[in-house]
Structure formats: C-alpha cells, structure tokens
Amino acid sequence: MKITKKNLTTTLLSSLTAVLLPLSAQAGDDSQKYHDLFQQNCASCHGSDLGGFIAPALNAATLKGRSPTALRSLIMTGSFDTLMPPFYGRLEDDDIRGLVKYIQTTPKNENPSWTIDDIKASIQVFVKDESTLPDKPTYQIDNIDNIIGVAARGKYGRGEGSKAVFINSTTHQKIGEVSTGAAAHIIDYNPVNPRWAYVKNDTAEIFKVDLYSMQIVRSVKTGFNGPGLGVSRDGKYIMAGSYVPHNAVILNADTLEPLKTFELEGIDPDGKQVSSDSGMIIGTPFADIFAIALENAGQVWVVDLKDGFPVTRIENVGRHLHDAFLTHGGSKLMVASYDDSIVTAIDLKERKIIKKLEAGCVPHVGGGAAVEVDGRTLGFGTNFGDCDKMVVSVWDLDKMEVVKQVPVAGGTESPAAHANAPYVAVDIISKDRRARTVQLIDKKTLEVVKTLDVGGHAYFPEYSADGKFLYVSAGYSGDEVVVYDANSLAKVASVPMESPAGLFSHGRVRYMTRGLSPDELAARDAGAKGAN
Numbered sequence: 001m002k003i004t005k006k007n008l009t010t011t012l013l014s015s016l017t018a019v020l021l022p023l024s025a026q027a028g029d030d031s032q033k034y035h036d037l038f039q040q041n042c043a044s045c046h047g048s049d050l051g052g053f054i055a056p057a058l059n060a061a062t063l064k065g066r067s068p069t070a071l072r073s074l075i076m077t078g079s080f081d082t083l084m085p086p087f088y089g090r091l092e093d094d095d096i097r098g099l100v101k102y103i104q105t106t107p108k109n110e111n112p113s114w115t116i117d118d119i120k121a122s123i124q125v126f127v128k129d130e131s132t133l134p135d136k137p138t139y140q141i142d143n144i145d146n147i148i149g150v151a152a153r154g155k156y157g158r159g160e161g162s163k164a165v166f167i168n169s170t171t172h173q174k175i176g177e178v179s180t181g182a183a184a185h186i187i188d189y190n191p192v193n194p195r196w197a198y199v200k201n202d203t204a205e206i207f208k209v210d211l212y213s214m215q216i217v218r219s220v221k222t223g224f225n226g227p228g229l230g231v232s233r234d235g236k237y238i239m240a241g242s243y244v245p246h247n248a249v250i251l252n253a254d255t256l257e258p259l260k261t262f263e264l265e266g267i268d269p270d271g272k273q274v275s276s277d278s279g280m281i282i283g284t285p286f287a288d289i290f291a292i293a294l295e296n297a298g299q300v301w302v303v304d305l306k307d308g309f310p311v312t313r314i315e316n317v318g319r320h321l322h323d324a325f326l327t328h329g330g331s332k333l334m335v336a337s338y339d340d341s342i343v344t345a346i347d348l349k350e351r352k353i354i355k356k357l358e359a360g361c362v363p364h365v366g367g368g369a370a371v372e373v374d375g376r377t378l379g380f381g382t383n384f385g386d387c388d389k390m391v392v393s394v395w396d397l398d399k400m401e402v403v404k405q406v407p408v409a410g411g412t413e414s415p416a417a418h419a420n421a422p423y424v425a426v427d428i429i430s431k432d433r434r435a436r437t438v439q440l441i442d443k444k445t446l447e448v449v450k451t452l453d454v455g456g457h458a459y460f461p462e463y464s465a466d467g468k469f470l471y472v473s474a475g476y477s478g479d480e481v482v483v484y485d486a487n488s489l490a491k492v493a494s495v496p497m498e499s500p501a502g503l504f505s506h507g508r509v510r511y512m513t514r515g516l517s518p519d520e521l522a523a524r525d526a527g528a529k530g531a532n
Helices: 005-020 029-041 068-077 093-105 116-121 506-510 518-531
Strands: 147-152 163-168 173-179 184-189 196-201 205-210 215-221 229-231 237-241 247-252 258-263 265-267 273-275 278-284 287-294 299-304 311-314 321-327 332-337 342-347 352-358 370-373 376-383 391-396 401-407 423-427 437-442 448-453 457-463 469-475 480-485 491-496 500-505
Touching: 029 093, 068 093, 116 215, 116 258, 147 196, 147 506, 163 184, 163 196, 184 229, 184 500, 184 506, 196 229, 237 278, 237 287, 247 278, 278 332, 287 321, 321 376, 332 376, 352 391, 352 401, 376 423, 423 457, 423 469, 437 457, 457 500, 480 500, 500 506
Parallel strands: 229 278, 278 321
Antiparallel strands: 147 163, 147 184, 147 500, 163 173, 184 196, 196 205, 205 215, 229 237, 237 247, 247 258, 265 273, 278 287, 287 299, 299 311, 321 332, 332 342, 342 352, 370 376, 376 391, 391 401, 423 437, 437 448, 457 469, 469 480, 469 500, 480 491
16 A cells, blocks of 8 residues: 555554554444544543543542533534634534543543654654755745744644744745644744754654655654654754653654653652643754653753763752753753742752742743843743733743743743744633733833734734744634744734644854854853853
C-alpha cells in the first residue's frame, strides 16, 4: 500500500486500539465502536486514556453522578467560548448517546505503554532520498526567518482543518501547509539547518517538515498525548515528552529514530513518589543539554547530550510545573509552577535553584517574553485563569526580583515581545467578550496602553522576525490570523484558516527568548567581557 498522510492516520488509529482499549471496553462490538469514536473525535482534547489533556477528563470516575441528558446536550451543542464545537450533524444521535454511555462507564486507562520499539515501528518515511529535495525555497521569500508557522487545530481537532500553516510575514500570504491528522500543537525549528521544521500534534505525532518544498519527509509517534518538544542547539537531537504515557524520548533529528526513553517519575515536593506528565522541554544555546519539567513530580531534569544521556535531577522546583523560558545566554531557566503561584529561577550551569519569585495565581509564561530596558533585563509572566488579582508579573532577571505586577483585564496565557517593538502583548483568555482581546503593555512605563479586539478568541500573539508586525490567532468564532502594525497597532491583514492556535516565528531560532535580539545579546556579552 502506498503510504499517504491520510492512510497514515488511519493505520495509526487502528494499530493503537488494542493498546488503548481498557479491559472493561473489550466486551463487544459496541464498546469497540464507541472506543474508536472517542479516539477519533474526543481524544485529542480529552486524552487518549480518558484522563484529560487540554480539556477535562471524561471517564467513569470524573463523570459519576452527571446527567446523561446534560452530557448528550453538551456534545450536541458544544461548549461556548471553548475549543469544543457542536457535534450535532457530525455524529448521529445514537452515536452521541453511545458515547455518553461509554465515557460514563469506562475507567481511565492507567498509563498505557508505548515503548521505544513502538516508537521505532511508528516511523513513516515519505521522502526516501532527501538529496532530491530543492536546495532553496520554491516560493519567493527574502529571508526564511520571515516564516511564521501556525498550529491550526481544525474545528474538530482532527481532519482536513488540522494542519501546520506557514506564512510569509512580510507579505502576510500563505506559502505552504502540511496536514497533521490531529490538531497541530507546537512547531519548532532546527537552529543549524533552516530548512527543517518539526511539528507535533495533540496525539504526540512529530512531523519533520521540509520548509523549502513544504512537505513532510518523515513522521514518528512518540506517545498518545503531550505537547513537549525541544531541539538541541546543534540541531542533532529532538526531545519529546508525553502526558500519556509518562515518558520522554530523545530522537535523532534527521531520521527521527528513538535513541533513549526516560520514565518520568520522582519524589514530589510533598515527599511522595509519583509518576509524572511531561511539562516543557527546551534546548538552549548555552550548552549541549535538554531541560524537561516533570509536572507532577515538581522536578526539572537536565539531560546531557553525550553517551548514555545522563540526567541531573533538580528537586522541589514547585507543584504542577508547566512552561518555561530562558535568559542570560540560555544559562538561566524560568519555570512556572501553577499550584504555588511562583516562577522558579534555575541556574543551568550550577544545576540548582536560584530563587522562587512571586508570580500571581496559576502562573504561565508561554514561549517567554523578555526585554532590555534601561540596562535591565525584564521578564514577563502571565496567569492562566481568572484570579482575584489579574496581573502580568514583571521581574528583573538580573537581580531576580519582582519589579511590578501590571493589572490586566483578565486571565492571560502567552506574552510576546520583540526588541524592535514598543509593546509586550498579552492575550486575555477569560470566558466572555474579554477573550476577544489582546492588551499591549508599554515596555518602558509597564502600563497597559492599548486593547485590541481581534474578533474571535484572541490568543498566542507573536511578532514577525523583524518586529514590524504582530500576529494574533483569532480562534473559536474568528477562524483567522490577524496582523497588526507593531508600532501603530493598525490592522494590516487577515489570513483565514480553521481554528488557528499557536504561532511560531522561524526567527525564534535566533532569539534566546522572544524580545531579546541577537544584537542585544552580543552587545551585552561584549560589555560583560570588557568589564572583566
């Protein structure tokens, strides 16, 4: 059979059924049918194990006592101002009723196995001879750093709308797209060879994409759910982490062959031995290492990229770790801890905690935002949810202290900054009309000076590589990526697509953290050497 992206998804779904199907659901054809319907329609958000992912867990324990009628109505109509669309018309009423019964009677599938052999067997090769690929982009673009990749979820988190879309940020035109089968979640780029992008979707498949020809050359499935993805500074390795199962894997970035897997477990801050989801994974220009957060264990592991991939464990970082960003040449790591309302600063050279900083409730730092202002390096952190005190935290990253907490209109998710742009942009994620907005914080005054209404649910702002334009996803009812002039904040373009989400500038490979330009970093390093 000829391998295509369409039958790849079908093959993977059918091959995973035996692994994911709980014992209680193996009794008959109906159970098999509704297991498959769940995997095809619900798993990318609610978790392949029924244990939750970017949406709540749906299983016998979490839905105990819930009205079947209410659940059926929710599936039919969708959930207003969330990623969940109405399934009326997509699924027959009998299928919806069967799905409700399935999720109310099926327990969570506890940490199903996906081994290094499974990962290896899942590799698909679409271009056998990469030397046949073009030696330059097949479309007009002045600098490949001008590419912005969009992780488009698609209306149902699967199907034709689920793809990675690439835009030329100087012309605001689509220049290519690749289908990802399930909702695209994260896009990273090779820092050494600019032609390669790596796209991970919500079912933990990774696609190696040739940006010159805009086609997938290889893919691999590293688990069942989990967004964690990082590329090493030399471009030789990828590290990917999973929520399901609780593991991480290092891959050869060229072939996607798995080299080593890691079971994510350890002693949490309360002294309990726990198995853990994978939080952020990040490579750094500072050293040949990966850093990975163990969400539930409250640890950060530093993995050396040498024989055996040895691990240094940094414990008691915080409760429920998630995302992080780098500063100071990539030698310092700022890690958000949801349940402690802190961001923990870690010295990657000494491999120890520097300080725990106040960060407001449910802190979130997204892809990171830091700026140089009046000789200070300022970092910005958002808060994932509506809190009594809705703020954006600003830290002096040289002194590791709180500078200010800037009041904003609601919960926030992903800050964005650029050295050439005057504002730090934050997306408001509250579940009402405020979710249509992005607020702009002046880098010098640290005050909100402008609120933009993008028309749909506004999230994941990202500046173009040159800092001239601000891109914002307008999801849910928007179905477009909106582009603003970074200085005047006038709307200049709109790029339509189905449920756009994360935005990822190719320029990120030259920025340690969004907002800190290579020129600023070079000048700072030169000044430091001169002072010594």
